[in-house]
Amino acid sequence: MxxxxxxxxxxxxxxxxxxxxSRLSTDTLHADRRAGVEHGGIHKPIHTSVQYGFERVEDLIGVFQGSLKGGFNYARQGTPTTAALEAKITALEQGLGTISFATGMAAITATLLTLLRAGDHIVSSRYVFGNTNSLLDSLEGLGIAVSKVDAGSAAAVEAALRPETRLVFVETIANPGTQVPDLEAIGALCRARGIVYVVDNTITSPALFQPRSVGASLVINSLTKTIAGHGDALGGAVTDTGLFDWSSYPNIFPAYRKGDARQWGLQQIRKKGLRDMGGTLASDAAHRISVGAETxxxxxxxxxxxxxxxxxxxxxxxxxxxxxxxxxxxxxxxxxxxxxxxxxxxxxxxxxxxxxxxxxxxxxxxxxxxxxxxxxxxxxxxxxxxxxxxxxxxxxxxxxxxxxxxxxxxxxxxxxxxxxxxxxxxxx
The missing domain is CATH 3.90.1150.10 (Aspartate Aminotransferase, domain 1)
Incomplete structure (x- = not known):
C-alpha cells in the first residue's frame, strides 16, 4: 500500500x-549553565550526598523552618541535581515551582493524598491511565469520593460537582483511547467554583501544550516518558502554575499557612508528599532526565x-x-x-x-x-x-x-x- x-x-x-x-529548546539547553555550574560545567553535576552540612547552625535551622531558601538538609527532600531539573520543568510549564518524584505515579499519589481528606470529593476523567484509575479506586477506600465522567463534556464534569468537591483531574490525551477533554471549559468551570484543576500533561508534554493556558492549578508530568524520552530513567513531577488561590483552600495544614500563600500548595506537597511518603527522585535519574529534556x-x-x-x-x-x-x-x-x-x-x-x-x-x-x-x-x-x-x-x-x-x-x-x-x- x-x-x-x-x-x-x-x-x-x-x-x-x-x-x-525554538525558545523552549534554547532555554532548556542553556538552563544549567545560566544558573551557574561549578568549574564552568555545561550540566549540573550528579550530587550523591545524602546529608548537607552547614558552618552555622542558624542556617541549618533556617533550612528546616523555611526561612533560608535554596538550602538542602537531607536528600529525601531533594538535592542540587533534582533542584536543577525542577527549575527546568518549571520553566517548560511556565509555572511557579515544581517538585520532582521517583515516578509519575508517585507525583500523582503525593498530590492527591496531601491535598484531599476523608469526606472530600473529586471528579476525574473516565479515560485515565490504568494505574491512575486504580489509585482513584484506592482513594475511595480511604473515604474520598470519586466521580468518573466523560471529560470530553464540561457539562458532564459540572453535573458531577458537589459542595465537597475539591479537585478535578484530567489527562491531556487519554491513554490508550486518545480522548481529549474539554480542557478550556473545564478550566473556566474550576476557576469559577474555586476548585483545584489538575492536568496530567504526560502525553503532550510542554513541547506541545502548557496546561497553564487553560487555567490548570497543578500540572503532572511522568518525566519517564516524553520529557526524558530515552527509556533509561524513571521520574515524575508536579508543577504549580501559580493560578490557584491556596489561601482559600481548606485543606492546607496550619503549619504551612505562612509566608507567600502562592507557595502553600507546593509546600504541603513537598513536606507531606515527598518528605513523609518518601517517593524521592534519585540524582542520577534526575541528571538523565535533565539531559533528555534538551532534545x-x-x-x-x-x-x-x-x-x-x-x-x-x-x-x-x-x-x-x-x-x-x-x-x-x-x-x-x-x-x-x-x-x-x-x-x-x-x-x-x-x-x-x-x-x-x-x-x-x-x-x-x-x-x-x-x-x-x-x-x-x-x-x-x-x-x-x-x-x-x-x-x-x-x-x-x-x-x-x-x-x-x-x-x-x-x-x-x-x-x-x-x-x-x-x-x-x-x-x-
Missing part, C-alpha cells in the same frame, strides 16, 4: 512545533509527524477496523486538539478487524518493541486488553472503549517509511 498524501491544511498543522519550539522539542516534533503519517496509513488499511489519533479528521476531538496542541503527540491506538489475529500480527512486527511503556526513542507496541488493562476487568474496559483487538503504539524516532513497511508485512 502507498502512504496517503496529506492535504495543505494537514501539512500546516505540523509546522507549529517548528515555529514554537524534547525535536523528538516530539519528529515522533508526532511520524505518528500522523502512520495513523493515516493504518486508517486506509483494509485489515484495520479503527484508528484513534487526534490528528485524524475522523477523531471526535480533532478540532479541539488542533486548537489546543501544537501537534497530536506520538500516541496512537488502533483495532484489528479480526481480533483473533492480534498475537500473530504483533509477533510478525520487527521494528516496534513489544513492551509496555511510552514516549521512548524506539517505537513500543502492546495489546491493551490482555496486558495493561487486564486487571481492570471486562466491564471497565467496555466503559472505556477498549476492545479486545485494540493495540497501543508509542511512536519513536524510526523513519516513517520503515515503520509502514514493517506494518505492511505484518498485516499481509
Amino acid at each position: 502507498t502512504t496517503t498524501t496529506p492535504n495543505d491544511d494537514q501539512d500546516r498543522s505540523q509546522e507549529a512545533p517548528i515555529r514554537q519550539a 524534547l522539542a525535536l523528538r516530539v516534533q519528529r515522533s508526532s509527524a511520524t505518528a500522523l503519517t502512520l495513523a493515516r496509513w493504518l486508517q486506509a488499511h483494509p485489515k484495520i477496523g479503527a484508528v484513534f489519533y487526534p490528528g485524524l479528521k475522523s477523531h471526535p476531538q480533532h478540532e479541539l486538539a488542533g486548537r489546543l496542541f501544537k501537534a497530536s503527540s506520538w500516541l496512537l491506538s488502533f483495532e484489528l478487524r479480526d481480533p483473533a489475529s492480534l498475537v500473530a500480527v504483533l509477533d510478525r512486527l520487527r521494528l516496534p518493541v513489544k513492551a509496555t511503556g511510552l514516549g521512548d526513542t524506539r517505537s513500543l507496541i502492546i495489546p491493551v486488553a490482555p496486558t495493561i488493562f487486564w486487571e481492570a476487568g471486562a466491564a471497565v474496559r467496555a466503559e472505556m472503549g477498549i476492545a479486545d483487538g485494540m493495540i497501543r503504539l508509542s511512536v519513536g524516532l524510526e523513519e516513517a517509511q520503515d515503520l509502514i513497511g514493517d506494518f505492511e508485512q505484518a498485516l499481509a
